[in-house]
Amino acid sequence: MGAEGGRGLRAAMEAEELRVGFVGAGRMAAGLARGLLRAGKVPASSILASAPSDKNLDAWRESGCRTTHCNLEVLQESSLVFLGTKPHVLPAVLQEIRPAVGPQHIIISMAAGVSLHTLQRLLPAGTKVLRLMPNLPCVVQAGAIVFSRGSCAGDGEASLLQSLLASCGLCEEVPEAYINIHTGLSGSGVAYVYLFAEALAEGAVKMGMPGALASRIAAQTLLGAAKMLLETGEHPAKLRADVCTPGGTTIHALHQLEKGALRATVMDAVEVATSRARDMAQD
Structure with missing residues (x-):
């Protein structure tokens, strides 16, 4: 049809x-x-x-x-x-x-x-x-x-x-082969984002900001970043680079995230969730 x-x-x-x-x-x-x-x-x-x-x-x-x-x-x-x-x-x-x-x-x-x-x-x-x-x-x-x-x-x-x-x-x-990948990327992925939002807010609380305010700002930060990705069509790396200035706060913070292997850990999370979805299909 x-x-x-x-x-x-x-x-x-x-x-x-x-x-x-x-x-x-x-x-x-x-x-x-x-x-x-x-x-x-x-x-x-x-x-x-x-x-x-x-x-x-x-x-x-x-x-x-x-x-x-x-x-x-x-x-x-x-x-x-x-x-x-x-x-x-x-x-x-x-x-x-x-x-x-x-x-x-x-x-x-x-x-x-x-x-x-x-x-x-x-x-x-x-x-x-x-x-x-x-x-x-x-x-x-x-x-x-x-x-x-x-x-x-x-x-x-x-x-x-x-x-x-x-x-x-x-x-x-x-x-259909993409559906299990979608589970690892997006179905489970919302939980990764919630964990990141929680960590962002807790970092701000550690530095002295009230928890409720920190949580609202963390959520809005994620919403705004996602909106820019969708509306600009730019690659995430390009938008990330736009935020960084030489010697500034962002590049120092990103260095800490890279030392903590954030990128590799998130990729591993998508991989294991996808693999689990595939295993469930065979159970």
């Missing part, structure tokens, strides 16, 4: 009012749903979420979404279905919903480590399935999301998903 087909699928689904379901109603699923609602992509009445208990469903109901404890009801009521369960639970969920999956469905898995091959094996032949990997800032519509399509999902399904999730942050289609 080409570009015209993709536009046609989006138009057809918009005309019939896209019905979106979530099997699993945890934080990441809620973040994606919030992005859809805030962008006006889907009305709350057209979103149905399922979970075994009411623990996670109250917030969905407060947003005007419909809820259920029955996964099969989500399939019966929705055409675009996000699978947001824990990876170890997903095979049993797929077995449960398999009889209800039909050609009208687009199935999107958010489970880490569960490959498209596995998804297609556990779902009926011909199912339009895609694999999605978001990260935590999706809950504030500033996420980094990548997805890959299965063999039966065409340009139309990919275009529809990208159009919907643009409201949650950056959304890119990638080869």
Whole structure:
């Protein structure tokens, strides 16, 4: 299906009012749903979420979404279905919903480590399935999301998903092999950034600044630096060099970071997180 087909699928689904379901109603699923609602992509009445208990469903109901404890009801009521369960639970969920999956469905898995091959094996032949990997800032519509399509999902399904999730942050289609790398870079990467923010603020506290103020300034520093990277398109090394002056404070501080092997340590962190994601896929 080409570009015209993709536009046609989006138009057809918009005309019939896209019905979106979530099997699993945890934080990441809620973040994606919030992005859809805030962008006006889907009305709350057209979103149905399922979970075994009411623990996670109250917030969905407060947003005007419909809820259920029955996964099969989500399939019966929705055409675009996000699978947001824990990876170890997903095979049993797929077995449960398999009889209800039909050609009208687009199935999107958010489970880490569960490959498209596995998804297609556990779902009926011909199912339009895609694999999605978001990260935590999706809950504030500033996420980094990548997805890959299965063999039966065409340009139309990919275009529809990208159009919907643009409201949650950056959304890119990638080869499936990149998804585990994305986990090491961005899925886990937000935790590296939080650790760095914590260290920045604690350094300022050590030098006499109140902790709350230091934390706000550290967060704004990271936000501003990221915004400059995205808006200028400059290489990080160029922007870093722009901050340094001969004999100044920044070059002295960077020397300390290099002595602490910050660069190599961060690269190692991305590598081990990626390797762990690959191991999970084989478990």
